[in-house]
Amino acid sequence: MNLLQSFKMAWRSIKGKRGRSVLTVLSIFIGIAAVMTIVSVMEGMQEYTRQQYAAMGSNKIDVSVYSWTYDEDGNNISKDYFPILEEYCKSLGDMVVGVTPNSRANGTVVYGTVNSANIEYKYDEETWELLQAPPQMYYASPQYSLVNEYEITRGRDLTYLDVEKYNQVCVLGSMAVKTFFGNVDPLGRELQINGNKFQVIGIYKQKATASSQGYQANQMDNVIILPYSARRLLGGSVDNQFQIKVSKSEYIKDVISRVGPYMRNFIPENAGSVDAYSQSTWQEYETEQLSMIGLVLGGIAAISLIVGGIGIMNIMLVSVTERTKEIGIRRAIGARRSSIVSQFLIEAGMLCGMGGIVGIIVGTIGSLVLGKLMYKIVIWPSPIVTLGTFAFSVALGLLFGSYPASKASKLQPVEALRAE
Amino acid sequence: MLIETKDIYKIYDEGKESEVRALNGVSLNIDKGEFVAIIGQSGSGKSTLMNMLGCLDVPTRGTYLLRGTDVKKLSDNELSKIRNKEIGFIFQQYNLIQSLTVQENVELPLIYQGVDASKRAEMARQALEKMGILDKAASRPTQLSGGQQQRVAIARAIATRPEIIMADEPTGALDSRTGADILGFLRQFNDDGTTVILITHDNSIAASADRRVRISDGLITEDTGTVGPVSYSGEDDAGSMRKPASAAHAPAPETLAAAPQTAEPTIPASNDKEVSEG
Ligand SMILES: Nc1ncnc2c1ncn2[C@@H]1O[C@H](COP(=O)(O)OP(=O)(O)O)[C@@H](O)[C@H]1O
Ligand SMILES: [Mg+2]
Numbered sequence: 001m002n003l004l005q006s007f008k009m010a011w012r013s014i015k016g017k018r019g020r021s022v023l024t025v026l027s028i029f030i031g032i033a034a035v036m037t038i039v040s041v042m043e044g045m046q047e048y049t050r051q052q053y054a055a056m057g058s059n060k061i062d063v064s065v066y067s068w069t070y071d072e073d074g075n076n077i078s079k080d081y082f083p084i085l086e087e088y089c090k091s092l093g094d095m096v097v098g099v100t101p102n103s104r105a106n107g108t109v110v111y112g113t114v115n116s117a118n119i120e121y122k123y124d125e126e127t128w129e130l131l132q133a134p135p136q137m138y139y140a141s142p143q144y145s146l147v148n149e150y151e152i153t154r155g156r157d158l159t160y161l162d163v164e165k166y167n168q169v170c171v172l173g174s175m176a177v178k179t180f181f182g183n184v185d186p187l188g189r190e191l192q193i194n195g196n197k198f199q200v201i202g203i204y205k206q207k208a209t210a211s212s213q214g215y216q217a218n219q220m221d222n223v224i225i226l227p228y229s230a231r232r233l234l235g236g237s238v239d240n241q242f243q244i245k246v247s248k249s250e251y252i253k254d255v256i257s258r259v260g261p262y263m264r265n266f267i268p269e270n271a272g273s274v275d276a277y278s279q280s281t282w283q284e285y286e287t288e289q290l291s292m293i294g295l296v297l298g299g300i301a302a303i304s305l306i307v308g309g310i311g312i313m314n315i316m317l318v319s320v321t322e323r324t325k326e327i328g329i330r331r332a333i334g335a336r337r338s339s340i341v342s343q344f345l346i347e348a349g350m351l352c353g354m355g356g357i358v359g360i361i362v363g364t365i366g367s368l369v370l371g372k373l374m375y376k377i378v379i380w381p382s383p384i385v386t387l388g389t390f391a392f393s394v395a396l397g398l399l400f401g402s403y404p405a406s407k408a409s410k411l412q413p414v415e416a417l418r419a420e
Numbered sequence: 421m422l423i424e425t426k427d428i429y430k431i432y433d434e435g436k437e438s439e440v441r442a443l444n445g446v447s448l449n450i451d452k453g454e455f456v457a458i459i460g461q462s463g464s465g466k467s468t469l470m471n472m473l474g475c476l477d478v479p480t481r482g483t484y485l486l487r488g489t490d491v492k493k494l495s496d497n498e499l500s501k502i503r504n505k506e507i508g509f510i511f512q513q514y515n516l517i518q519s520l521t522v523q524e525n526v527e528l529p530l531i532y533q534g535v536d537a538s539k540r541a542e543m544a545r546q547a548l549e550k551m552g553i554l555d556k557a558a559s560r561p562t563q564l565s566g567g568q569q570q571r572v573a574i575a576r577a578i579a580t581r582p583e584i585i586m587a588d589e590p591t592g593a594l595d596s597r598t599g600a601d602i603l604g605f606l607r608q609f610n611d612d613g614t615t616v617i618l619i620t621h622d623n624s625i626a627a628s629a630d631r632r633v634r635i636s637d638g639l640i641t642e643d644t645g646t647v648g649p650v651s652y653s654g655e656d657d658a659g660s661m662r663k664p665a666s667a668a669h670a671p672a673p674e675t676l677a678a679a680p681q682t683a684e685p686t687i688p689a690s691n692d693k694e695v696s697e698g
Contacts, residue, residue: 002534005531012519012520013519016519325515326517326519328515329515329516329517330517330528330532331476331500331503332474332476332503332509332515333503333504333509333528333529333532333576334500334501334503334504334505334529334532334533334580335500335504335532336496336497336500336501336532337496337497337500338497339532412477413476413477413503414471414476414477417476417511417515
């Protein structure tokens with residue numbers, strides 16, 4: 001007996017017991033839909049996180065160097081660590097792409113009537129996208145854009161000369177441009193930072209894109225980048241935070257293990273600390289956390305699937321009992337045991353496959369709705385998840401259908417025929 | 421010998437208080453081409469014997485040789501194959517599958533044989549046509565009368581062109597006229613060379629067979645033996661001799677109530693006819 005024939009026959013008996021078939025499908029589609037939704041929302045979240053970190057730039061190492069050495073008057077007399085670090089990074093050659101301080105500069109920024117002290121946070125009501133916020137000022141080396149993957153769209157980037165000559169210049173991110181200048185061309189104009197004039201020499205291309213929105217990406221467009229030598233003018237202690245970008249992700253661990261111990265040579269024992277770590281470590285951690293949550297939720301959904309599967313088994317057992325006579329007839333006219341097994345297995349597989357299809361439809365809607373409601377992103381279940389879900393539901397039917405099917409096939413022809 | 425049983429027993433709940441000896445040592449030989457009626461009262465063990473002969477059941481003790489092969493030694497698949505290809509069953513309650521159409525019911529044994537779709541459909545149509553019920557091919561069994569359902573069941577039994585037909589009270593649920601039609605068909609199949617085993621509790625129905633085996637409490641009490649008709653069996657020229665007779669009443673199955681009379685010259689025992697009339 002060929003497979004097509006078996007499918008036809010199974011379809012026939014599914015149609016013959018329409019009401020029950022619908023109930024069977026219902027009993028598993030909820031579990032399937034739940035698993036589908038959870039898996040694809042988790043996938044969407046991981047992708048979202050990945051993009052967030054991608055916006056911040058990959059292959060980056062954060063280094064923080066703190067020491068607390070004070071003179072008699074209580075002033076911190078820590079060394080300026082950046083030249084040491086920069087020098088060391090040069091010695092690492094091709095492994096390092098760039099290095100920069102990454103310290104926040106504090107101060108009020110004023111242009112015309114716009115004052116950073118009065119700027120409020122504004123979000124898009126629908127997408128929760130950050131529209132406006134007080135700008136973030138950073139002390140930077142000329143390699144800042146290299147490390148953080150900024151691109152100059154207009155004007156020019158910081159140079160070593162700017163650092164050396166203590167030039168009062170700055171480069172702006174696209175959101176900062178909007179905040180202070182609106183539609184006015186900012187190039188050549190001067191911002192007042194703590195009362196000091198800083199000329200805008202360049203503008204970075206917008207980082208946030210349709211596919212990588214979110215707070216992180218928006219904040220990266222809301223920056224004012226100053227040469228680190230501007231610290232002399234604007235005040236504050238020495239740079240403690242640095243970023244190194246390596247050329248390949250394989251170098252991350254290597255560079256971390258070299259830079260940490262090297263910098264430790266320059267801080268007094270018991271009076272300072274050096275920390276070198278990578279954002280990708282955080283990303284891994286966060287992805288891991290998400291997977292854990294997904295696993296737990298998936299486990300709960302799997303239990304509902306098992307319950308559904310037991311329901312299928314129950315229904316198939318009833319079906320076998322009800323159709324004992326039919327099984328007897330089939331055996332009498334020559335059906336082998338294997339034909340009976342495949343008949344019931346295919347029936348169970350088809351029922352669950354149908355439950356799977358309904359579950360996939362509902363699960364897709366669930367992913368879209370949940371993605372929109374919770375994370376403001378569109379989550380289409382991936383083809384792998386969709387196919388996997390379908391295969392899984394059919395497998396569920398085969399698994400839970402196998403006991404009833406084997407029971408049906410073990411009926412003795414005479415005994416089965418005697419049934420009514 | 422086509423069928424050969426040696427001292428077979430079927431004992432339910434052996435050794436218990438509820439023990440039933442449905443078959444209590446039956447030895448029976450049936451040759452190819454015979455038309456045998458197995459007669460007995462209700463509960464005498466007729467169905468049990470037929471199930472045994474039809475490989476639907478296995479004896480508790482004793483041997484059953486089908487064409488010389490000990491059935492006990494055959495696997496479940498081999499038994500399925502025998503039921504599928506060599507035996508056509510007809511039951512009192514028709515035993516059609518309600519969820520399938522008439523056509524599909526008749527195709528079912530061919531499906532299990534692996535016959536391809538177009539050939540299968542053609543063979544099923546031929547069988548239905550032979551039973552004069554081709555016009556009902558698309559109907560469901562429940563839409564048919566008892567007589568029509570039994571014709572479908574017979575069509576299913578002959579669709580595979582089996583060597584043996586086993587009918588367990590095939591007319592039991594039918595009125596006498598319809599029943600006579602059915603017996604006419606059995607006679608016709610036998611005329612065409614098929615071995616027919618007919619189970620009945622009714623002497624008048626048994627009269628349409630060439631040989632009658634009486635069974636009582638699981639034991640054979642009487643066997644008219646293979647008088648006369650056995651000489652026809654399997655013999656080609658004898659078969660062709662009988663063919664004109666069957667051809668004569670085949671085209672008009674509705675008139676087959678008269679079949680026993682038409683067939684009279686071929687049945688030596690003339691008192692059979694009187695019994696069937698009674
Ligand atoms: N599965 C069974 N369990 C116990 N007793 C049975 C079973 N099948 C048949 N019998 C008994 O065996 C005897 C013969 O039954 P059966 O062959 O059906 O008789 P018949 O067909 O001649 O009416 C009866 O007494 C019946 O009750
Ligand atoms: Mg009986």
